[in-house]
Each structure stands twice: as C-alpha cells, then as structure tokens.
Amino acid sequence: MTFFYLAPWIVFFPVIGLLVNLIFGGRFSERVIGTIASLASGLAFVVSVLLAYSLTQYPEVVRWTIGEWIHVGTLQLDWIFRVDTLSTTMMLVVSGVGTLIHIYAIGYMHEDVRFKSDLKRFRRFFVFLNLFIAMMMILVGGDSYLMLFVGWEGVGLCSFLLIGFWYEMDTLGRPSWANSNAAKKAMIANRIGDFGFLIASFLMFWAFHSLQFDQVFGQAPAIAASNPGLITAITLFLLIGVTGKSAQIPLFVWLPDAMAGPTPVSALIHAATMVTAGVYLVTRSAALYVTVPAAQYIVALVGALTALFAATIAVGQYDIKKVLAYSTISQLGFMVAGVGMGAFAAGMFHLVTHAFFKALLFLSAGSVILGMERGHHHLSHHKEHKGNRAERSAEHEVEAFDPGDMRNMGGLRKTMPVTFWLYLIGTLALAGIWPFAGFWSKDEILANAFSQGFTVIYWLLTIAAFFTAFYMGRQIWMVFFGESRHEAAAHAEESPKVITVPLMVLAALSVLGGALNYPGIDTLSNWLENTVEFIKPIEFQMNVALISTGLALLAILISWLLYGRKPLKAGEIDPLKKMLGPIFTGMERKWFVDELYWAVFLDRYVDVSRFVADVIDWKFWHDWFHEKVIAGTYNWLSNIALNRYADQRGIDAFFNSLGQWTKDIASGLRRFQNGFVRSYALFVLIGVVAILGYLIFK
Amino acid sequence: MNGELITFIVLAIIAIAAALGMLFSRSAIYSALFLVLNFGTVAVFYIILNAPFIAMAQVSVYAGAIMVLFLFVIMLLGTELLPPSKALPWQRPLAIFLGVILFAESIYLLFVRKAATGDVPQPVQTFGSPQGVGQALFTSYLLPFEITSVLLLIAMVGAIVLTIREKGK
Amino acid sequence: MVPVTYYVALSAILFTIGALGVLIRRNPLIIFMSIELMLNAANLAMVAFTRVYIVLEGQIFVFFVMTVAAAEVAVGLALIVTIFRTKHSINIDNMNNLKG
Secondary structure (H helix, E strand, O other), rough: OOOOOOOHHHHHHHHHHHHHHHHHHHHOEEEEEHHHHHHHHHHHHHHHHHHHHHHHOOOOOOEEEEEHHHHEOEEEEEEEEEEOHHHHHHHHHHHHHHHHHHHHHHHHHHHHHHHHOHHHHHHHHHHHHHHHHHHHHHHEEEHHHHHHHHHHHHHHHHHHHHHOOOOOOOOOEEOOOHHHHHHHHHHHHHHHHHHHHHHHHHHHHHOOOOHHHHHHHHHHHHHHHHOOHHHHHHHHHHHHHHHHHOOEEHHHOHHHHHHHHHHHHHEEEEEEEHHHHHHHHHHHHHHHHOOOHHHHHHHHHHHHHHHHHHHHHHHHHHHHHHHHHHHHHHHHHHHHHHOOOOOHHHHHHHHHHHHHHEEEHHHHHHHHHHHHHHHHHHHHHHHHOOOOOOHHHHHOOOOOOOOOOOHHOOOHHHHHHHHHHHHHHHHHHOOOOOOOOOHHHHHHOOOOHHHHHOHHHHHHHEEEEEEEEHHHHHHHHHHOOOOOOHHHHHHOOOOOOHHHHHHHHHHHHHHHHHHHHHOOOOHHHHHHOOOOOOOOOOOOHHHHHHHHHHHHHHHHHHHHHHHHHOOOOOOOHHHHHHHOOHHHHHHHHHHHHHHHHHHHHHHHHHHHHHHHOOOHHHHHHHHHHHHHHHHHHHHHHHHHHHHHHHHHHHHHHHHHHHHHHHHHHHHHHHHHOOOOOOHHHHHHHHHHHHHHHHHHHO | OHHHHHHHHHHHHHHHHHHHHHHOOOOOHHHHHHHHHHHHHHHHHHHHHOOOOHHHHHHHHHHHHHHHHHHHHHHHOOOOOOOOOOOOOOHHHHHHHHHHHHHHHHHHHHOOOOOOOOOOOOOOOOOOHHHHHHHHHHOHHHHHHHHHHHHHHHHHHHHHHHHHOOOOO | OOOOHHHHHHHHHHHHHHHHHHOOOOOOOOOOOHHHHHHHHHHHHHHHHHHHHOHHHHHHHHHHHHHHHHHHHHHHHHHHHHHHHHHHHOOOHHHHOOOO
16 A cells, blocks of 8 residues: 655644744743654654655655645646655655754753753754754655755755854854854855756746656757757756755855754754755756766766865864864765766765764764763863862863864763764764775765766765775874873763664664665665666676775774874874975865955955945935935925925915904004093994985985 | 964074083083073973973973982082093094084985975874873883883982992991 | 974984084083983974874873983982092093903
8 A cells, every 4th residue: 555645744744843842832841842843853754664665566756736836827836745766765864864863952952052051942943953854855855846946945044044053152152153154154155056056947947848847857858959058057057056055166165164053953954964955956857967968077077076175174174073064075075976977876875875974973973072061061060169269260261162172082982982983883984994884885986987987087086085084084083092182071971862872873874774775786776766767777896896995994094193003192283284284284274265265256245245335325325315315305395395485484474464464453443442432422423324324325 | 484483493492502501511510500491491392292291291300300310410529620631632523523414414304305294183182181191101001111110110229239338438 | 383394303403412412521420411412302303293193102102211211310320429439530531441
C-alpha cells in the first residue's frame, strides 16, 4: 500500500509544531517546547520514510496537488508536492538529520540561554527551527521552480533569523553589532544569488512558457537544439543562485560569518541541509545542464576551485567552527563539481554522507565549546569561592574568554572522552579514510572526474582532499591532544546525554553511510535513476582510491609531525606560520577576500548611499525642496494668501466693518436718547404731523 | 352775522388768549390762572352746545378740583424762575415750526375737505341735562362707570403711595 | 348754531397751543397744564360733534375723559412732588436719567 496522500504533511507537521510553540509556548517548560519541535520534525521524517517506502511500491513520480496558486495567462502554477526518488532523498536527509539536531538543540540551548542570560528566547529558537524545516521541505518537495523558489527564499529568511539569533551580541556575549551584521551578510549574499535564480526563471518562462518541472524538462532538448545560448544563460544564472545558497566562489563569504549563530544552527543549516539546496537545484535541473556541456564545465570548475580555495583557508584558522565552516565550503565545492561533471548520483551521495559527518562534527564542536564554557564557569566560581577580591576584580578586567579558540584548548581527550571519539569518527569520515562514509562518496566524485577526462578538475579536487585531511588532523591534535593551554580547558566537563546521544546516531551513520552506494551495488544511483535519467554508475577505480587514500594519510602524518609530536604550548605561534610565513598569513586572513569585496563593491555602495542620503535626501530634498518649496509654498499659502489677504483683509475686515457700522449707527441713534422729555415729545409730534400729512395728501 | 356768531368769536378769542397767556406767562401761578379762565370759557361753550351737565362738571372738576390741585403744587414747589435752557437749542424753533405745520394741516383738513354743513336740528330739552346723561350713564354705560370708579381708587392709592414718607426718614 | 367747523377749528388751535406748551416749557407743572389744555380741546370737539349729530355718546365719553384726566392729574402731581423731593429742582431738563 502506498502513502502518497501523506505528502503535504512533510510541511504541515513542522508548521503545526511552530504554531503550537508560538501561540502556547509561553506556558510550556523548556522540555515541552523542545519535545514538541522535535516531534514535529520527527513526524516529518516518518512521513518521508513512508513516502520513500511508497515509492518502492510504486516507482513513478507522484504529483500531489493541495491548492491552486497562480493562474495568469499562460502561467499556470499550483501548490503541488512532487514525490520522486530525488525529492524523497532530500526529504529524508533534511528531516532525519534535522530531528537529531532538534534533540541536540534542547540540551545545547538549555545551556546557551543560561550563558547568555535570556531564558525567554528558548522558545523562539525552536519556532525558527521548525519554520526552517517547513521551508526546506517546500524547497525539496515542490513541483515547479517557483515553489522551489518559495522554499529557497524561506530558508534564506530562516538562516537570517537563526544566524542573528543573539542579535544584540557577538559570539562571546558582549553587546555588539557582530551577530546582526553576520545575519545581514548572509541575507545579502543570498539575495544576490536569488537575483540570478530569478533571472534564470524569467528566461525559463520566456523560453518554455512554464516553470513546472515536467514541462520544462520535456521541452529542454527541443529548445536546446534551436537556441542553445538561451539554455546556457539559464543554467549560468542558476549557477549564480547556487553560488549564493551553496557558498561557492564568489558568494561564499557569508558562510564563515554565519558561525555567529548557535552551533545547532550551523550544523543544520550550513552543514547538512540549506547549503545543499544548490546542489539539489543543479541535480533537479539535470535535464537542462546536460544539453549544454560548456555550462556544465563552468559549474564543475567553479566547484573545484572553491574546494581548493576554501581548503587552503581552513588550514590557517584558529576558531574550531571556522575550520569546519571552510571545510563545508570546500566539501560543497566537491558536490558542485560532482554534479557539474554530470555525476549527479555521486554528488547526491556526497551530499548525504556529508550531512552525516558534518553535522556530527559541528555538533561535537558545539559540545567542545560547551565543555570549555562550563570549565570557564567553574573557574570563575573557584575564584569567587577563594574570596580573593583582588583576583576577582582582575578576572573582570581580563579579555572576554573565547571558548571556540583552539589555542585555548588542548588535552580535551582526557576530560571529554565521548566527544573525542565522536569527533574522531567525524574527522576520519571527512578526511576520506576507508571504510568511513566520506571515503566512498568523495572517491566516487574523484573517480568520475578521472574517468571522464576532467583532468584539471581531478587534480584540483585531489589537492583539496589532501588539504582537507591536513587541517582536520591539525584540528584533532590541537584540540584533543597535548596539554591544556588554558585553565578552562583543564576544567572542561563532558556534555550530558541529550547532547551526546544524537551524536552517536550520526557517528553510526558516518561509519555505515558508505553502504548507500557501494560501487557495484549502487543502491543510491539506481534509486535516483528513476528520477534523473542521466545517471551513469561507474566502475570502482582502484588507482584513484589509492592515490586519494595515500594523500590523506600523508596529510595526517604531516599534521602529526607539526602539531601532534610537539604539542603546542600556551602562547606559542603556530609552527606552520613559522614555516610558510606570508603564505600562512594569507590563509589565516582568508586571502583578504572580504577586504577585497569591501574595497571594490561595498565601500563604493556605501559612498553612493551616503551621497544619496546626504546630498540628495538631506540637502536637496529636505533642506531645499521641503523647506523652500513645499514648506515655503504652504507658508505662503496659509500665512500670506489665506491669513493676510483672505482672512485679515477680507473676512475680518468685512465682519469688523459690520460691527463698526452697527456701532456707528447705534452711536448715531443714541443721540435721540438724550433723556430730555421735551425732545421725546417733539418726536411724537413729528410723527403725528407726518401721519397727518400723509393722510391729507394720500 | 348773528348774535351766536359774535358770542362765539368773542369767547373764542378769550379762550385762545387765555391759552396763549398760559403758554407764555413767566410765572406758574399766572399760567394756572389763565388756564382757569380758559376752562371757564370752554364751560360756557359747553352750555351753548347743549351740554349743561358737562359744563358744570367742567367747572367743578377741572376748574375747581384739578386747577386747585395744580395751584397747591405750584405753591409747594413751582415758583422758582428757571434759567434759560442750555440744552437742545434747536428744539424750540423746530417745535414752533411743527406747531405751525400742525395748525396748517388741521385748518387745511377743516376748510378744504369740508364736512357736511347745513342746518343742524335742535335737540330735546333734556338732551345734555343731568337726567339725560345720568340715564345713559347708569344704564348703557354702567360698566365703564364702575371701572372708572376703580380707576379713581387706584389713582388715589397711587398718589398716596408715591408721596408717603416712611417712618423715620 | 355756529357751524361745527368753527368749533373744530377752535379745538385745533387750542390743541396746537397745548402741544407747543408741552414742547417748549421746562416747568413740569406748566407742561401738565398744557396737557390738560389738549385734553380740553379734544373734549370741546367731541361735545361739538355731539350737538351736531344729537347722540349722547360724545358727552358720556367726555365725562369719562374728564374723570381720567382728574385721576391722571392726581398721580402726576404726586410724581412731580416726589421727584422734587429727590432732585430739589423742577427743571425738566434735569430729569434726564433715561439718557442713552
């Protein structure tokens, strides 16, 4: 039996969850809020599983309409959920990993709101998380480019809301613009990408007269034959959207700053789900891309270059989450390169495994950070208990403690053993060591590159893989081995079960995830082939596997030589810096990309906006136009025209003169009332005479 | 020119002269006395006009009571010589002018728009006598008569109220 | 009988003189007397007409006029006396309190 009728519930469950928390959450305890949110996400996962199961029974694309939307001229779009193998894959990843992260977030946010001293914000976090899941489901479940775009924008909004969750602080809790600036940067970079997506959809509608997937893909070969330039334009504009959402060159700059959000946010949005929306888009548009090989090559090249570029930056970072952020960009480059080369299954496979081990790494990093904060908290307690006033005041004057800085860590293997093992599993999976999941997926991409003859791309990706293994090894030695470089690290504590148990699930997936698409069995490739017809599973290339594994082990060895054998002491400079000097500075400073953008684009934009604001708005509009023209005219009208002429000289004068006239008449008539009887009698006589005269002469 | 006319003219001249005398006399006493003469003359006219009762009433009420009252009050307070008036200088000429006009109008009405002339019949003997007047007064005109008596009462009370001095003033 | 016109003319003359007296004299007593003269003139005219038309109503009316005149004199003189008590003068020009 099939469960396709449950399709809308992938969106409805999270929406119900967020509404319940929004309206009634004020009365619930933290546990209840978290449980409701996790339950909403979990139920969405259950529905995804049921949909996937239904597809095995009935392996055709199912389109489930829930409502009319736009019926304007030739544009006919409705709210239709598309249940096929590609979308269910994404749904499973999003809701599955999402649910685990919801559960993790209960424990994480419980501690975070106490560190940041705002317990009321707990509920808001889970409302936003559920909103994100709902939006992502709309993205992956939509049947047209426009519905996808709704979800695309929605997840962009949610990333803004969640990155800037602690909007009035920076990551260390000090009042600052830093977090809200990071959220703004994410929104703006995404917006630039969205602009590309919109242009692509306009061109698509112009060419295909529809935005609905089946209609577009059905007409694709014909339009490509007649007007290949148009399809190239469409695909390249879609690529701009992908670079925005999936953080490729040139729009990747928002993702490292987005680490300002709480760690569950980083894990969910930037490692596991949202950034993969770009990869999903390319895979979905496979029918368009395969018709223009030139555009495909550009996509792959962008992906490969990003992979290498980001990997080099990751080598020089000191913040534990920044390393993972650049690693994410790099791995996204792998995925984009994969789907760019036409290896759609490989790209999706890497997407799934990356979701597992990157979420694991981020959440474990969150656990590490929490452990450091707990240790720091204990430190200040110790000092207070000692009752030493001088020391306590000195403590306040010390710089704010950064729990994410790897230079403060060290030796956490002993104090946080569970976290250590989990982190190690994630690292090995990311580095691509056999038999962990990352090996299989990364290797498939490399094999595709090699066998299809994309030599440049192959070598770019291989070198990037070398660096990947290197910086992850560096991270392991710096964080978990050696001696603690700060007292907080010495006092760090292990995290509670609500945090570590979801991580164990992810760790298991990272170990076993490779089974999704073993070469030869090719489960995922066959599964996806139902939807994306252009998947060609390839053979296992032993030489590629050997080269990549060998390079990875070599990288780990070098990292051990530098960081593991002689562990870093507190205050020591990074040994790689001593070796590479200015190159390391470049890596550390992200190759000055942000500075470049500011100098070339953003400062110019600020200049323009300042010009518009100061000169045009204030000087011209306000000072001149408003004051002289509008206010002047109005003043003239009211004061001169109306007040002086109409009112004072006109109306007042008239009525005053009426009064004056009355007074004059009255004073004239008053003279008859002189009090003398004689004159009164005289007037009587005058009257008599007059009447008599009238009667006589009538 | 018969005796009636001569009588009339003589009496008329006396009446007018008396009136003028009253008007122009400097002293109030002389004015009052001139007015008494005028009233007497008019009483004679009444007799000529077959209104003996009215004539007697005129003499006793007007000349007898009213003028005596006047003389009393004049002697009480009216004998000062008033200085020439400072106010309303225009009033005297205008008044005279108007009087002349009024007179002219009246004469005009009288002699240009004539009323019926001709012989006037003689009335009965008891026409204006007390019996005749009393008859009419107490039968047809009883109500006005009674009201007039109330009026006199009111006048009496009013005169006393106006002039009474409060105790102690 | 003398034509009634003459009587009416005489009445008119006496009336005019009375009116002039009201207007010109400043002694209130003289003014009062002039008023009496006017009333008298009217009486004369009425009696003359009674004689012409042989109706008694004229004389009755004259009777009432006289009565009213008497009452009026009584009240009026009382007023003048009262005014004299306050103003100590009988110059009618001094009694101009109703001046507007």
